[in-house]
Amino acid sequence: xxxxxxxxFAIVALCARIACAAPPETPLDRLPYTPGLxxxxxxxxxxxxxxxxxxxxxxxQAANPIPADQASWDVYRKMAEANERFLWGILDSxxxxxxxxxxxxxxxGDYFAACMDEAAVEARGNAPLAPYLDRIAALDSKxxxxxxxxxxxxxxxxxxxxxxxxxxxxxxxxxxxxxFAAAGGLGLPDRDYYTREDERSKEIRAKYVQHxxxxxxxxxxxxxxAKAQADDVMRIETELARATLTRVDQRDPYxxxxxxxxxxxxxxxxxxxxxAYLRALGLAKLDTFNVTQPAFFQALERVLETESLxxxxxxxxxxxxxxxxxxxxxxxxxxNFDFYSRTLRGVPQLRPRWKRCVAMVDxxxxxxxxxxxxxxxxxPELKAKALTMTKQIEQAMGRDLQSLAWMSPATRxxxxxxxxxxxxxxxxxxxxxxxxxxxxxxxxxxxxxxRAQRFESRRDLAKIGKPLDRGEWYxxxxxxxxxxxxxxxxxxxxxxxxxxxxxDARMDDAPNYGDTGGTIGHExxxxxxxxxxxxxxxxxxxxxxxxSDAKAxxxxxxxxxxxxxxxxxxxxxxxxxxxxxxxxxxxxxGLLLAWTAWKAQTAxxxxxxxxxxxxxxxxxVGYAQWACENDRPENQRLMAITDPHSPAKYRVxxxxxxxPQFAAAFSCKPGQPMTSTRRCRVW
Ligand SMILES: [Zn+2]
Numbered sequence: 001x002x003x004x005x006x007x008x009f010a011i012v013a014l015c016a017r018i019a020c021a022a023p024p025e026t027p028l029d030r031l032p033y034t035p036g037l038x039x040x041x042x043x044x045x046x047x048x049x050x051x052x053x054x055x056x057x058x059x060x061q062a063a064n065p066i067p068a069d070q071a072s073w074d075v076y077r078k079m080a081e082a083n084e085r086f087l088w089g090i091l092d093s094x095x096x097x098x099x100x101x102x103x104x105x106x107x108x109g110d111y112f113a114a115c116m117d118e119a120a121v122e123a124r125g126n127a128p129l130a131p132y133l134d135r136i137a138a139l140d141s142k143x144x145x146x147x148x149x150x151x152x153x154x155x156x157x158x159x160x161x162x163x164x165x166x167x168x169x170x171x172x173x174x175x176x177x178x179x180f181a182a183a184g185g186l187g188l189p190d191r192d193y194y195t196r197e198d199e200r201s202k203e204i205r206a207k208y209v210q211h212x213x214x215x216x217x218x219x220x221x222x223x224x225x226a227k228a229q230a231d232d233v234m235r236i237e238t239e240l241a242r243a244t245l246t247r248v249d250q251r252d253p254y255x256x257x258x259x260x261x262x263x264x265x266x267x268x269x270x271x272x273x274x275x276a277y278l279r280a281l282g283l284a285k286l287d288t289f290n291v292t293q294p295a296f297f298q299a300l301e302r303v304l305e306t307e308s309l310x311x312x313x314x315x316x317x318x319x320x321x322x323x324x325x326x327x328x329x330x331x332x333x334x335x336n337f338d339f340y341s342r343t344l345r346g347v348p349q350l351r352p353r354w355k356r357c358v359a360m361v362d363x364x365x366x367x368x369x370x371x372x373x374x375x376x377x378x379x380p381e382l383k384a385k386a387l388t389m390t391k392q393i394e395q396a397m398g399r400d401l402q403s404l405a406w407m408s409p410a411t412r413x414x415x416x417x418x419x420x421x422x423x424x425x426x427x428x429x430x431x432x433x434x435x436x437x438x439x440x441x442x443x444x445x446x447x448x449x450x451r452a453q454r455f456e457s458r459r460d461l462a463k464i465g466k467p468l469d470r471g472e473w474y475x476x477x478x479x480x481x482x483x484x485x486x487x488x489x490x491x492x493x494x495x496x497x498x499x500x501x502x503x504d505a506r507m508d509d510a511p512n513y514g515d516t517g518g519t520i521g522h523e524x525x526x527x528x529x530x531x532x533x534x535x536x537x538x539x540x541x542x543x544x545x546x547x548s549d550a551k552a553x554x555x556x557x558x559x560x561x562x563x564x565x566x567x568x569x570x571x572x573x574x575x576x577x578x579x580x581x582x583x584x585x586x587x588x589x590g591l592l593l594a595w596t597a598w599k600a601q602t603a604x605x606x607x608x609x610x611x612x613x614x615x616x617x618x619x620x621v622g623y624a625q626w627a628c629e630n631d632r633p634e635n636q637r638l639m640a641i642t643d644p645h646s647p648a649k650y651r652v653x654x655x656x657x658x659x660p661q662f663a664a665a666f667s668c669k670p671g672q673p674m675t676s677t678r679r680c681r682v683w
Contacts, residue, residue, distance in 0.1 A: 042058065052653055191246065240299055
């Protein structure tokens with residue numbers, strides 16, 4: 001795409017100059033500042049009533065080409081990278097200092113040092129994998145798979161090894177934590193990759209089989225044997241994939257809830273020795289399980305019955321190698337990158353080691369690193385500000401629920417009850433996770449990874465049968481993202497997402513409410529989207545809707561589904577709007593709540609235009625600028641299958657067409673592209 005505004009070109013040129021000079025990369029000691037409404041990110045040559053996304057983000061897109069080590073590049077990802085650089089500074093100093101560190105700093109510092117010690121990692125090559133592969137090779141019967149698999153699950157936490165097993169809240173009683181046995185076992189990102197018959201899917205499958213064969217070759221197999229084994233892997237995975245629910249089906253919690261006792265579990269998969277598996281996990285007495293996808297476990301039974309022991313060993317060997325690939329020597333790391341990033345996502349270049357190591361610490365010792373991050377980057381004032389805004393958005397939701405014309409009093413009561421029990425979690429957990437039992441050694445990166453994973457697997461399993469910990473977070477504090485949890489009935493905003501340009505204490509209210517207010521509203525609305533609405537105020541799966549209210553909701557949701565189905569992601573691939581409807585509903589509902597909250601907040605104020613934009617225009621531009629993005633076509637194809645979010649452009653343009661407030665703010669006339677004759681509204 002060509003852009004024609006000088007300011008943006010100047011920025012591009014500056015970036016190019018930095019790249020040419022190639023200064024050594026260095027960690028940041030403070031986070032960079034980008035304003036919450038960035039005028040230079042706009043393209044004022046575009047007509048906001050024709051293409052609002054381009055108007056709000058065209059400058060950003062021109063000035064921010066996708067870096068070679070990224071699949072896509074957007075405001076969130078750019079912030080995440082700034083955070084990574086900041087965390088790098090924390091870790092680098094913790095790694096270099098050997099005295100004056102507290103226990104947390106010593107743990108994350110030594111872990112980071114071991115990860116960064118590329119020479120030591122390279123010297124060991126694939127050797128750390130050998131003990132695991134030896135045990136797989138020594139399997140002498142199919143029944144012996146179960147206890148070995150238990151240990152491989154503990155060591156990797158990887159559901160790619162046949163299936164996933166862990167803890168989860170009982171859908172029927174959210175206060176209880178029970179065991180979940182979940183579908184897994186695949187090496188490609190979704191079951192659709194195995195079942196689709198179009199040319200591109202066939203090509204990806206062929207390349208996947210080549211990748212698996214090359215991985216076997218790197219483990220020392222002759223080319224012909226490697227190829228035959230890769231075919232075995234593909235055959236087994238295809239059988240499992242065919243029995244796996246689509247992502248759209250998985251949005252229906254009723255389809256994922258099948259509580260069984262030990263006997264029923266064993267009857268589902270008689271060829272798998274569950275007693276031995278559970279004994280090996282230290283859970284011999286367990287008697288309640290949610291088997292999320294029974295049909296998958298029936299397919300697993302067929303696989304165990306019909307496949308030879310040799311093929312099953314091959315399958316396990318592949319998944320163990322795949323799971324460990326990022327922590328082995330360069331040859332395996334590169335091979336893994338080549339398929340999963342280059343082929344599937346179009347990424348030209350592997351991320352530098354420091355980025356991968358920062359991500360590893362965040363993934364494995366996240367709350368230890370997060371504690372250091374929060375201490376430096378998140379003030380109590382910021383937390384208080386975010387909390388105030390959250391309360392205002394909740395009040396707006398309360399007023400919305402009270403005034404909705406399509407909802408009957410009975411359903412309204414339940415909806416208000418759900419809103420009143422909803423919990424806000426802002427910034428970071430009130431109690432930090434204790435990693436003191438994780439042994440971290442310098443010079444033993446692979447060992448550290450496995451020990452940290454075993455700690456995490458054990459921590460997760462230990463929750464079964466214990467009282468629910470409502471304080472737990474599923475994202476680490478530096479994460480630039482947020483989530484709603486339907487069973488906890490809570491919204492969670494890590495410190496990382498409450499930073500400029502998303503949340504900017506120096507900015508006027510309009511863009512802050514448009515952006516962060518919109519995000520808070522988005523998460524809140526998830527409690528009432530197509531999936532969230534099926535859980536009640538206690539987080540239990542229970543139908544609290546009258547029949548006519550449920551029908552009214554579905555008609556409104558269908559309006560969104562129909563609207564987004566028209567949008568093209570890439571090539572001739574349309575948005576899978578039955579998959580994205582929850583996010584699309586949350587986007588629209590969220591921004592309306594933010595608008596109401598902002599209007600209430602500023603009712604007594606006289607707001608002035610700034611940067612040539614009225615306050616209302618600033619609200620919408622502030623909203624849109626969270627979504628500025630550039631994407632690679634390969635990545636767009638992958639995301640079209642796996643991502644429940646619509647592409648960024650439609651999360652802006654698809655949303656504003658539904659809002660009369662937007663048309664008024666920019667004086668858009670009926671018939672212009674950013675207005676719609678059939679406006680959708682759910683909440
Ligand atoms: Zn969402």
